[in-house]
Amino acid sequence: MIEPREVTIDLSSGSAQWEPIPERLARAFLGGRGLNMLHLARRMGGGARQVDPFGPQNPLIFGAGMLSGTLAPNAARFNVSAKSPETLGLGDSNCGGFFAAAMRKAGFDRVILLGQAPEPSYLLLQDGQATLLPADGLWGLNTREVQEQLKARHGPGTVSAVIGPAGENRVRMASVMTGLKNTAGRTGMGAVMGSKNLKAIVARGGKLESADPAAMRRARIQQTEHLQRSGVVKVLGRLGTPFLYDVSNRLGAIRTRNSQDNFFEDSLNAERFEEFSEKMLACSSCVVHCRHKNKLGGEGPEYSTVGLLGANLGIASPEQVIRLNNLVNELGMDASSTGTIIAWAMELYQRGLIDDRLTQSRLEWGDFERVYALIQDMAYRRGFGALLAESAQARHQLPAQAADYLIAVKDLPQSDPHDVRYIKSFALGIAVASRGADHLRNRPTLDILRLPDRVRQELFGFETSPDPTAYEGKARMVAWHDDMYAVADCLGICRFVTRGFNSPHLLGYEHFSELIQAGTGLALAEDELQEAGRRVIDLERWLNLQFGRTRADDTLPRRYFDDPMPARATKGHRIERAKFEVMLDEYYRARGWDEQGRLSPERAGELEGYLLLP
Amino acid sequence: MRVTVALGEPFWRQVNAREVALELPAGATVGLLLDALARSYPELKQALQDEDLPTAVFLGDQLAGPASPLGEGDRPTLLWALAGG
Numbered sequence: 001m002i003e004p005r006e007v008t009i010d011l012s013s014g015s016a017q018w019e020p021i022p023e024r025l026a027r028a029f030l031g032g033r034g035l036n037m038l039h040l041a042r043r044m045g046g047g048a049r050q051v052d053p054f055g056p057q058n059p060l061i062f063g064a065g066m067l068s069g070t071l072a073p074n075a076a077r078f079n080v081s082a083k084s085p086e087t088l089g090l091g092d093s094n095c096g097g098f099f100a101a102a103m104r105k106a107g108f109d110r111v112i113l114l115g116q117a118p119e120p121s122y123l124l125l126q127d128g129q130a131t132l133l134p135a136d137g138l139w140g141l142n143t144r145e146v147q148e149q150l151k152a153r154h155g156p157g158t159v160s161a162v163i164g165p166a167g168e169n170r171v172r173m174a175s176v177m178t179g180l181k182n183t184a185g186r187t188g189m190g191a192v193m194g195s196k197n198l199k200a201i202v203a204r205g206g207k208l209e210s211a212d213p214a215a216m217r218r219a220r221i222q223q224t225e226h227l228q229r230s231g232v233v234k235v236l237g238r239l240g241t242p243f244l245y246d247v248s249n250r251l252g253a254i255r256t257r258n259s260q261d262n263f264f265e266d267s268l269n270a271e272r273f274e275e276f277s278e279k280m281l282a283c284s285s286c287v288v289h290c291r292h293k294n295k296l297g298g299e300g301p302e303y304s305t306v307g308l309l310g311a312n313l314g315i316a317s318p319e320q321v322i323r324l325n326n327l328v329n330e331l332g333m334d335a336s337s338t339g340t341i342i343a344w345a346m347e348l349y350q351r352g353l354i355d356d357r358l359t360q361s362r363l364e365w366g367d368f369e370r371v372y373a374l375i376q377d378m379a380y381r382r383g384f385g386a387l388l389a390e391s392a393q394a395r396h397q398l399p400a401q402a403a404d405y406l407i408a409v410k411d412l413p414q415s416d417p418h419d420v421r422y423i424k425s426f427a428l429g430i431a432v433a434s435r436g437a438d439h440l441r442n443r444p445t446l447d448i449l450r451l452p453d454r455v456r457q458e459l460f461g462f463e464t465s466p467d468p469t470a471y472e473g474k475a476r477m478v479a480w481h482d483d484m485y486a487v488a489d490c491l492g493i494c495r496f497v498t499r500g501f502n503s504p505h506l507l508g509y510e511h512f513s514e515l516i517q518a519g520t521g522l523a524l525a526e527d528e529l530q531e532a533g534r535r536v537i538d539l540e541r542w543l544n545l546q547f548g549r550t551r552a553d554d555t556l557p558r559r560y561f562d563d564p565m566p567a568r569a570t571k572g573h574r575i576e577r578a579k580f581e582v583m584l585d586e587y588y589r590a591r592g593w594d595e596q597g598r599l600s601p602e603r604a605g606e607l608e609g610y611l612l613l614p
Numbered sequence: 615m616r617v618t619v620a621l622g623e624p625f626w627r628q629v630n631a632r633e634v635a636l637e638l639p640a641g642a643t644v645g646l647l648l649d650a651l652a653r654s655y656p657e658l659k660q661a662l663q664d665e666d667l668p669t670a671v672f673l674g675d676q677l678a679g680p681a682s683p684l685g686e687g688d689r690p691t692l693l694w695a696l697a698g699g
Binding site: 230232235238239243247250251252269270418423443445450451468567568571 | 622623624660661664665666667668670672675676677691693694695696697
């Protein structure tokens with residue numbers, strides 16, 4: 001086995017400690033998200049609730065996927081983890097681009113950052129060495145500018161993960177960015193990085209060998225051919241994700257004006273964005289090529305941004321949506337949280353729960369200029385923007401009724417612009433997702449495909465209803481997706497080639513097993529991989545329990561229970577509370593948790609044993 | 615009877631039109647419509663029969679099945695049944 005390495009750096013003192021990753025931990029947690037969670041759990045321990053997310057004791061962990069940087073299809077990703085300043089719970093975000101590959105080539109599988117640098121700094125990873133350097137002339141730059149400066153300073157081949165002004169100002173939805181659009185956006189990891197006085201991590205040099213290069217090349221060719229037969233892979237490569245807007249909008253499932261409405265203008269259909277597209281781009285080792293380079297100086301937008309900075313704010317102009325997309329990326333802010341929080345504020349203003357005395361000027365749906373200025377005010381914590389920079393935590397400074405209109409779970413604003421009231425399994429998924437309202441942890445999209453019984457049975461290994469509006473039997477399906485997506489994150493593999501995410505025919509455990517053997521030399525059978533996924537989900541549950549989360553937190557925004565969807569095919573659908581609770585019971589049973597969502601004593605003991613291991 | 619079919623993503627791109635018109639026999643169903651579309655527009659056939667992504671047909675605001683009847687002047691809409699991004 002090729003031995004992965006991780007380094008723990010105390011930014012306060014500058015000391016660094018190198019450690020190999022023992023094989024037993026690699027087998028149990030693989031890499032990426034899984035090993036990040038292990039380190040987060042070790043650092044949090046029983047004092048998780050007391051840890052200040054902006055304090056020196058909060059670890060910030062960058063972990064490349066086990067296969068990132070190899071030829072494995074779409075293995076480009078890394079996870080950034082810490083206690084979240086946005087949710088005050090589990091913080092974790094996953095990102096593509098070229099940084100994960102660069103980090104591994106420079107000799108690092110994982111970087112664990114402790115303490116706080118005494119002055120604005122950046123970390124250079126090169127040829128197995130980690131050096132903390134002063135961020136002279138870099139602090140204050142936006143994410144595009146700072147990457148250009150670092151490339152000029154360190155030369156071609158330099159790849160950086162950076163924060164913008166939002167991270168520096170500890171905006172709670174601040175992201176870590178690499179390239180013009182690749183974003184570790186969820187849960188405010190950029191704000192933690194800012195609190196550590198760390199502007200960037202720069203990786204360059206080195207190379208990465210697979211354990212069996214010939215086997216890896218063979219697996220890549222075969223798996224790429226398999227993927228390229230998929231209709232959805234072809235369409236994503238040609239159109240990117242914006243084509244999904246038409247689908248959701250036609251169904252009546254696009255979050256509009258803070259989910260008061262469920263459909264919006266056709267002006268945001270994909271072909272209107274294609275007028276602004278220069279070409280399609282890809283991440284390292286990608287076989288899909290889903291990312292647009294736009295003519296307005298950025299990349300994107302993705303479907304999520306079209307929905308949340310477009311329909312959700314009442315903005316119907318594609319050009320304006322692209323300008324907002326480019327702005328949040330340059331400032332280093334999560335587009336999903338930003339769009340959701342501004343829409344929340346707009347509805348509070350519409351209902352008179354807040355007024356001009358707080359907002360300082362009118363706050364109307366569709367007012368592009370106002371939104372553009374407000375996003376800047378959020379990034380620099382100016383005026384009313386300073387309140388919205390608190391993300392969901394702003395509810396503590398607003399009238400109690402304001403929380404009724406917040407589209408968030410566990411204080412994380414919902415990421416997907418899809419209104420989940422129609423597809424019940426999707427609703428359960430965002431309710432139980434470990435980091436909060438998020439579609440990338442477990443979204444069971446296949447539910448809407450009405451796949452034949454035979455295909456679903458083969459895929460899941462148990463019976464499921466073909467009806468997306470049914471509650472019964474959906475919980476096991478969500479748990480199945482939890483495990484599969486956790487394993488993909490541990491390996492650094494993109495959702496767009498992961499089985500279950502938009503297609504039943506993408507890469508699954510048997511493909512992953514082959515890639516791990518070729519990439520690392522580690523033999524892991526399919527059932528061992530699935531068990532690793534289960535273990536990661538259980539460890540995240542263990543962490544959430546340490547953060548004080550309970551069954552009551554596995555819930556949905558009030559609107560999803562109480563307000564029926566107003567129009568189109570989804571009209572009248574909402575989540576029935578009693579049926580949701582039954583679904584949640586079934587989910588806990590499927591996971592082997594008790595009726596309160598607690599781990600079995602045996603599993604808790606096993607996990608705590610891993611925490612004590614060197 | 616004459617039926618106008620609205621083409622959503624990604625079907626319209628195959629024929630570069632957001633809608634097409636078809637003549638169908640009286641009493642035709644959605645299943646028959648899809649067969650007729652594949653015959654009249656062979657460039658749509660692959661997308662209509664994609665194993666990954668079954669085609670969703672809407673009649674008005676409602677999802678229709680293969681046996682759903684069509685009437686004169688109906689305007690069915692075709693989409694790939696995907697949720698979210």
